[in-house]
Amino acid sequence: MSDETGSLTTRMMHEDLIRPVVFTGRRFYLAVALLGLIVLWGLAAWGYQVRTGMGVAGINSPVFWGVYIATYIFFIGISNAGTLISAMLRLSHAGWRHPVTRCAEAITVFALMVGGMFPLIHLGRVWKFYWLIPYPNERGLWPNFHSPLVWDFMAINTYLLGSFVYLYLPMLPDLALIRDRVNGWRRRFYGLLALGWSGTPVEWHRLEKAISILAVVIIPVAISMHSVVAWDFSVALKPMWHSTIFAPYFVVGALFSGIAILIVAMVILRRVFHLEAYLEPIHFNNLGLLLLMFCCLWLYFTFAEYLVTWYGHLPDEMAPFRFRVEGSLAPFFWGMVLMNFVIPVPILAVRKTRTVTGCLVASLSILIGMWLERYLIVVGTLSRPRLEFAWGHYAPTWVEMSILAGTIAYFILLYVLFSKLFPIISIWEFKQGRRLRERRPTRDVPVMADEPFPGVMLDD
Amino acid sequence: MAKWGMVIDLDRCTGCEACVIACHAENNLPIVGEEESAKGRQHNWIRVERYWEGEYPHIRARFIPVLCQQCDHAPCEPVCPVYATYHNPEGLNAQVYNRCIGTRFCANNCPYTVRVFNWFDHHWEKPLDEQLNPDVSIRTRGMMEKCTFCIQRIHRARHQAEDEGRDIRDGDVQPACVQSCPTEAMVFGDLDDPDSRVSQRARSRRAFRLLEELGTEPSVIYLKGDEWVEP
Numbered sequence: 295m296s297d298e299t300g301s302l303t304t305r306m307m308h309e310d311l312i313r314p315v316v317f318t319g320r321r322f323y324l325a326v327a328l329l330g331l332i333v334l335w336g337l338a339a340w341g342y343q344v345r346t347g348m349g350v351a352g353i354n355s356p357v358f359w360g361v362y363i364a365t366y367i368f369f370i371g372i373s374n375a376g377t378l379i380s381a382m383l384r385l386s387h388a389g390w391r392h393p394v395t396r397c398a399e400a401i402t403v404f405a406l407m408v409g410g411m412f413p414l415i416h417l418g419r420v421w422k423f424y425w426l427i428p429y430p431n432e433r434g435l436w437p438n439f440h441s442p443l444v445w446d447f448m449a450i451n452t453y454l455l456g457s458f459v460y461l462y463l464p465m466l467p468d469l470a471l472i473r474d475r476v477n478g479w480r481r482r483f484y485g486l487l488a489l490g491w492s493g494t495p496v497e498w499h500r501l502e503k504a505i506s507i508l509a510v511v512i513i514p515v516a517i518s519m520h521s522v523v524a525w526d527f528s529v530a531l532k533p534m535w536h537s538t539i540f541a542p543y544f545v546v547g548a549l550f551s552g553i554a555i556l557i558v559a560m561v562i563l564r565r566v567f568h569l570e571a572y573l574e575p576i577h578f579n580n581l582g583l584l585l586l587m588f589c590c591l592w593l594y595f596t597f598a599e600y601l602v603t604w605y606g607h608l609p610d611e612m613a614p615f616r617f618r619v620e621g622s623l624a625p626f627f628w629g630m631v632l633m634n635f636v637i638p639v640p641i642l643a644v645r646k647t648r649t650v651t652g653c654l655v656a657s658l659s660i661l662i663g664m665w666l667e668r669y670l671i672v673v674g675t676l677s678r679p680r681l682e683f684a685w686g687h688y689a690p691t692w693v694e695m696s697i698l699a700g701t702i703a704y705f706i707l708l709y710v711l712f713s714k715l716f717p718i719i720s721i722w723e724f725k726q727g728r729r730l731r732e733r734r735p736t737r738d739v740p741v742m743a744d745e746p747f748p749g750v751m752l753d754d
Numbered sequence: 755m756a757k758w759g760m761v762i763d764l765d766r767c768t769g770c771e772a773c774v775i776a777c778h779a780e781n782n783l784p785i786v787g788e789e790e791s792a793k794g795r796q797h798n799w800i801r802v803e804r805y806w807e808g809e810y811p812h813i814r815a816r817f818i819p820v821l822c823q824q825c826d827h828a829p830c831e832p833v834c835p836v837y838a839t840y841h842n843p844e845g846l847n848a849q850v851y852n853r854c855i856g857t858r859f860c861a862n863n864c865p866y867t868v869r870v871f872n873w874f875d876h877h878w879e880k881p882l883d884e885q886l887n888p889d890v891s892i893r894t895r896g897m898m899e900k901c902t903f904c905i906q907r908i909h910r911a912r913h914q915a916e917d918e919g920r921d922i923r924d925g926d927v928q929p930a931c932v933q934s935c936p937t938e939a940m941v942f943g944d945l946d947d948p949d950s951r952v953s954q955r956a957r958s959r960r961a962f963r964l965l966e967e968l969g970t971e972p973s974v975i976y977l978k979g980d981e982w983v984e985p
Contacts, residue, residue, distance in 0.1 A: 418856015
């Protein structure tokens, strides 16, 4: 692998990674227009829902939450992964991490932005959403800090701020690099964003220090974020929600779907920007192995969750259990098992199929499977409340599906714009990784945070 | 301060649903129609559940009116992010309509599924709007609501008692459902007063509370005989 990377000159690297920033192809405009239209459609559907009432969605009594909350967990899940994966790779000094970190971190920020919209989309009176914010007011009204929804609000905002800083800080040297290579408004734009980065050893030292501190701090923030989402459910007095393993179960599911979306994003970026020399098969191989591990972890947690429910055989718990496993949600349940385990595991376990395409197929399958899991958790329990008389069913309407499509398109749109405006592969980290690899030609070279950086320069 | 409670004698309930109608009239509940009801959006603060006991031909329908149980440890209360649902000093689970932002978490967490959401704005065609109860506010779309034990009647009884310089007497407060029950299956009153009718009935050996094992401490007490003799 190092041979291929070694053949890349710095000039070629700048050419490859900065070109998309300056050069805009027709495909970009097409993609933006198409995604923009879907976003507008979703926006229109949401406007209709706000004006008419939540009744235009398929939710009802007893299924008071539906696709919105399922998708909310899904997006928060994939947001969990970016930063967490990047932080874990940084802290474990994984030598292959350099081209992966930024596209992962960007997923986090955008998935959080989109995921965070869902609790608002699902609010009956969204125009009063600011009552969730603890702000001093003349009536002395505060939010209820006992409510998991308030924890949610805090966790999302903390994580959004943290992951934004964690994305932005390592971008500074690259922004300065672009600033020094472009003219006109671009020079002013990137100059402003680069915060006057000039590449002195002191700056490098501080940057590395800040990144390594952030990488440590962001891990508990990310884990608490998805644990709080899990507690939205498990603190409730509901059969098959009131479960102690929900927080770790959700975190595992989050990482699982997060790695999957990272792989999908990497495959697309690789094709669109011709980054074959940067996102190499080894990255997909390594991420594929990580994904394989999470397939097994996911199955383990799911098995543990369903086994004890079934073995305990409490009538209240068995109602949602049966509804999921053999009731009208059975296609969703077995589809989930198929998509999350049966399909991806053979692909990822065999070295021959653990290719770029293989990883893509497995990842797409897992993304669908994990959305199904979130849907099952929400709808599977709510349809079967304790009093049998109140049992119900749920099917989403066109409004919910339009808003779902709109938000997915919005997520992709944000990512497209980001990868257009900024180098999606961290140029300086890539150089750093390459230098260290050249110096000591082993695959995994530890990168010490406080090592001076004589080799990493903005210009050669 | 009273501790309001209700006793419902299931052995007396005929399932006539007069309580449901009375509740609609008293509390300005909208009629949502067949289509919305089929979607699971019936707008009832009290519902009469029907269960079958025994095997044919020795079969019997049993009815159980289910309304907000006004739990002492109400699962709906802690989950509300804005305190729209809270415990009032008399132990009622009060719902502050204009504070509600519609997260619907309270409804999810209610083991009795008795909370009702306003999926749309409701309109009463003329002249039906003339019969709306002026003591009860109209709720708009996006708000949660539920049985209040006819809190407006409790207030009225208290004000009257204050005017007359006395305490509220047993029987002064009658929620609409209790008032309309033709078999007097429902009794309402102060559970803290050991001599009240509701307390006397609540001491019955036939007493049980719905989903008692959850520890929600409901204020609604049901009475049901162990044996049933075919008439």
